[in-house]
Amino acid sequence: MPSLPPSWSHQLCKPDSQAASQAAERQQVLTKPPGSLGQLEQLAIRFAGLQGMEHPAIDPVRITIFAGDHGVCEEGVSAFPQEVTAQMIANFASGGAAISVMARYLGASLEVVNLGTVGEVSVLAGVRDELIAPVTANLAVTDAMTEAQVCSALTSGDAAAERAASAGCRLFIGGDMGIGNTTSAAALACALLNLPPETLVGPGTGLDAAGISHKSAVVSRALNRHGSNTGPLATLASLGGFEIAALTGAILGCAYRGIPVLVDGFIVSVAALVAVRQQPDAWHWLVFAHQSAEPGHQAVLQALDAKPLLDLGMRLGEGSGAAVAVPLLRAACELHNGMASFADAGVTDKDQTEGRES
Template identity: 40%
Template sequence: MLYHETLKQIGGLNEEAMLSARDRMDNLIKPPGSLGLLEEIAVKVAGIIGNPRPQIGKRSVIVMAGDHGVINEGVSAAPQDVTWQMLPAFINGVAGIGVLARHAGASIAVVDVGVATDVEIPGVMKCRVKSGADNIAQGPAMTREEAVAAVEVGIRVALREIEQGATLLALGDMGIGNTTPSTAILAALGGYSVAEVTGRGTMVNDEVLGKKRQAVTSALTINNPDSADGLDVLAKVGGLEIAGLAGVVLACASKRVPVLVDGFITGAAALIAAAIEPKTKYFMLASHLSGEPGHKLMLEMLGLKPMLNMGMRLGEGTGAALAMHIVEAACRVLNEMVTFAEAGVVDMEEDKLLKG
């Protein structure tokens, strides 16, 4: 089975490459650590790829789309049809992710892994496991078998992108109502109270927020997900697009390709991937800090530092697309700056030592 084969291939960071990259970074013509997080990113990418002089070439954003039965609980201000109606805008490059992916020089793969409405949209990969996740406030989102199937969709799409030369992947999502299952995932895996982690999502007023909190509470009570089993949490309170994105993370980890986590929904997928295989955290990069209150908690659980803090909460992979520039910049610094020795410049720290 592709799922199990992928898990077997996931290892750790290449420590030798990281040590070499860190040594070079510390000897570039600048004070050590003066480029902050940029330096950490370059060293981590070196460890992911296994090359002390990493370079970023072709890049891709994978947008997984799926619907949610929990929409029937009144948890969203937007109608469910918006999910499929947005997909042509992604393909045509006129949605937020289309503009920012184009700006980043990235291609977009848009995948229907669980859209409720059966529509044919040119350019959208039709890999539907089922027509929307079931209502998590009434029972499980899907069976365990469906969860694995959706994860495998993500694995296949990511492997295809990697085989076609992608060196950096980004996670993107589309699914009306998907902040509700993402909140349930965070609460289940992090042990947080529903009140702590439930944000407003998109255009949500106090009444809808109350319904959302109740839906998450019901989902956790009725389904009782096992926090020690990431696949169980996914099947019981997750979503199909979240499953697909978790599969993308697993595939990237198995092939040693860095993957950019976007906001709250993709953060939930990253949590699921890490719960399934903790070593996947080594291959993730956090693009930004979302405006959703629970996103900070997700990143803390994953041990990731966000590159940007811009109050963004659109999803789609928009923050991850922006961060592609930063990842490339980090690698360019490592490769294109010279060391003190190469430049024939006295190392400032060494000069201090010599002068006593």
């Protein structure tokens, strides 16, 4: 394989267990019964360990959307035409997409990386053109990407992580845009989890039952062509897409640089699965935002031992489900950092009461 980003060969950052322990101790003395804030307490403790400080913070937040078209659309696997990918890139840039609205609402920085689209994309503010090819090859009949192409996509993702680190970002959200990418993600998940397409293939952009059945048959053809017993990178090249590979590179790049990643839905979770299969320690840097309505997501989450924060029936992509979860993370940190201790507030705690009774 050609040269890969450093995040694929170097040791990843590890969470700071001492900072996490200090945060856990703080949670025990805040003016509340221990554990009464549930997962919010654990989120604050976890982010303390990831950020190496007793008082964690979520902001600044960086959102990067990777876009690319898929050759498998030749098989009629999507309810939308491929031109939509390029049109949505323009919609991201003009502020009309769901993730654009959420980025403004959150005060998060948003960038879009165009890796290759069938439709023409003009020069747009906020869009980086890192073109690999107009479209991947049809994964049902041949490898979706060459070795050089998958490495280019991984490098684009790693570079996005580097930009986030240089900007001092404390949380990274990766999003996807690419008509046909649920077919690619389902094929990847089937290969990595050794599961049949019937259990993972879903409606994507809105296919009916007949469309889902056809899509499942296309994924079966791809899996038969691909074979078995290949590593995560070879599987990614064979069945993935430019944006899925870039997301994988970004996840590894963030883990390499010590930036927590808030994982979106099905597409991004499949990229996370590839990343963890390549570098198991990447798992420590992943926080899973939500349970997608796409059928295959549950199996991927189970394989990653993930407990998503939300289940809202979302399946839009773009990083939108992750963006919706950001206020929860902010609340967890604000409560952890801002609440008074029993001693500070002059409130009698449980231990003091037990001491008097004894």
